[in-house]
Amino acid sequence: MEVQHFSHHHPLVFIQDHSVASKPGLCLGCEKPVEGWSYGCNQCEFYLHKGCAELELGPQIQHPFHPEHPLTLLPQSPYGGANWCSLCCKIFQGFAYNCYDCEFDLHINCALIQSSIAANFPNSLHPHPLHFIQNHNKEVEPDCTGCQKPISGPFYYCSDCNDWMCRICYEEVDISYGHYRCPASRCHYIAHVCCATDKAIWDGTIMLEGYDESIGELMVASEIKHSYHDHNLRLTFSGKTKDDDSQCDGCTRPISTPFYSCKQCKFFLHKDYAELPKEMRHPFHKHLLTLPNSHNEDNISWCCACCRWYQGFSYRCYRDCSFRIDIHCMLFSDTLKHPCHEHLLFLVHNNEGTSCSACFKRLDSGAVAYRCMKRCDFNLDVGCATLPFTAWYKYDRHPLTLTYSYDSEPARLHCDLCEKKREPYHWFYYCADCVNSLHLNCAVGDLPYMKLGNKLEFYHPHPVTVVKNIWNCPPCKVCGELCNGQALKCKESECNFTVHWGCRWRLK
Incomplete structure (x- = not known):
């Protein structure tokens, strides 16, 4: 028995016991393991539960969770990868009901959830009509807006409030009043008038109506x-x-x-x-940033976002504010989904009185950082947010993994490189196979964004070279300690000179 399903170009064959199929897999409709009766194309390894294949799904529906526009049934994400369900916030890759203009998506399980208007819900608690969802089969797991705890059992849902959050202060925007919004049809960026015109955010430039700063499709x-x-x-x-x-x-x-x-x-x-384009606007800075026409590889700069020295490409502000940002930070946006935290993190410009949850350093009032808006008291400075997920240690044949969890084992609360104490709540790099633990800075080095072999001009008669010492580490000419890892070395034959990066200023 065969069926021609909208989601696949080949006919799907009925499989009575999926274990006899060439390869087991997931149902491409609901993304759950395929067992028992199913339909499949073994040639393409495409399988559907019998129930998913026989669902009577309308090609276009009017859904109460998105009353503004009809939703169109698609066999997979329209964005060329994973999809994000607008109701349950889960990532999925199966069937989707999609509103292309609003980027509103529902996976099939949420699209089929039954709801009713909660007629007796008090207006004093919420101004919009709410949908009452009695049974969601544990599909919906976001936090309750009131108590911040995970949803369990029946709940209320507001379709009007789902998208209108100011992307500067992250409070709700009442769109019945004046506000600023991105004119691009598929962009949800919106801001309060007072937030958008704040001097720390806005550079005073007024865009002409119809102005389009978008970049066209890139040809490879x-x-x-x-x-x-x-x-x-x-x-x-x-x-x-x-x-x-x-x-x-x-x-x-x-x-x-x-x-x-x-x-x-x-x-x-x-x-x-x-x-990367020649010019870009970035949420880290209010002025237009420019990529210079040329690059001096001997020059070093200080990134104003992650507070690290770097030697690669950078964007600069030419409005007399000396703002520079390396391209690692330039690729970050105003939101961050980091594996260290269960919730989405948002970029915040005023961080006075807060500390980074990774390194526990106090944040300057003018520094940008990522913050959780769900009462978690979780913050990440840009330096910790951009840390690589793996690092290498010369005495370990495995990569060390960036570790966020509390370490209560006293025997491990030291750094295997510098042999100094580690704080149990601070992030660290760890190899579970060899039980090696390193401080963040010890693992990535003082110069993670310096190119080895480049020569620099410093307080020394000859140019010095950026090197990475692994074995036979020479002593630093300033402090006398061994120059483990990255250092500056003079390679002139008559000169025996090596210095830590942190000691270079003492050569004056």
Whole structure:
């Protein structure tokens, strides 16, 4: 028995016992394991529960959770990847009912939930009509807006409030009053008038009506000419470089595909960084930021977002405020979903009186940071938010993993590199196989965004080179301690000079 289903281009064959199919898998409709009766295409490894395949799903419906527009049934996400259900907030990849204009999506289980208007709900508690949902089969798991605890059992849902949250102060926006909104049809950015015109946020520029600052669709070029290099760069989608230690000249991290490279020079550039526009606006700063036309690899700069020294590409503000930001931070937006925390984090500009939940440093009042808005008292400064998830330690053959959990084991509360105490609540890097623990700075180094081998001019007769010492570490000429990891070294034959990065200023 075969059926032609809207979600697949081949006929689906009835499978009485899915265990006899070529490969077990998930139902592409509800994303639950396929067992027992099902329909499938073994050629494409596409399977549906019998019940999911026989659901009478209308190609277009008018749903009470989104009364403004009809929802269209799609076999998969319209965004080219995973989808986010607007009701239960779960990520999914199966069937979806979608409003393209509003980016409103419901996966099938939530679309089929029955609800009724709660006629007797007191207006003093909420101004809009609420939907009463009696049975949601544990599909909906967001936190209750009132008590901040996970939803369990019947609940009330407001379809009017779902999207209108100010992206600056993260309080509700009453759209019956004046407000600012992004004119792009599929963008939900909205802000209170007082928030959008705050001097810390707005640079005073008034956009003409109809002004469009969006960037068109990028064509993927196999060969490009970049302003930071003299020769043409060719695109590599897969494979390795001849030198496994190659670093991207844009971000200074180890190179990985896809990337652009120069055949004549050891110049590498990740594809994402090669395609950055000349000018960008960013939530970290109120003025327009510009990528300079050229890059001096001997020059070092201070990132005003993550507060680290860097040597790669950067965006700069040319409005006399000396703001610079490296491209790691430039790729972050005003929201962050980080594995360290269960809730979405939002960028906040005023952080006076708060501390970072990773390193416990006090945040400056003018510094930007990511904050949880669900009464969790959880904050991340940009430096900790941009930490790599893995790091390497010379005495460990495994990568160390960035670890967020409380460490109560006294025997592990020391750093295996510097041999100093670790605080139990602070983040650290850890190898579970070898039981190695390192401070954050000990694992990533003082110069995580410096390219090894580059030469710098400092308070020394000769240029010094950025090196990474692993074995036979020489002593620092300033403090006398061994220069483990990254350091500055003079490679002139008659000179025996090595210094810690942190000790360089004492050479004056």
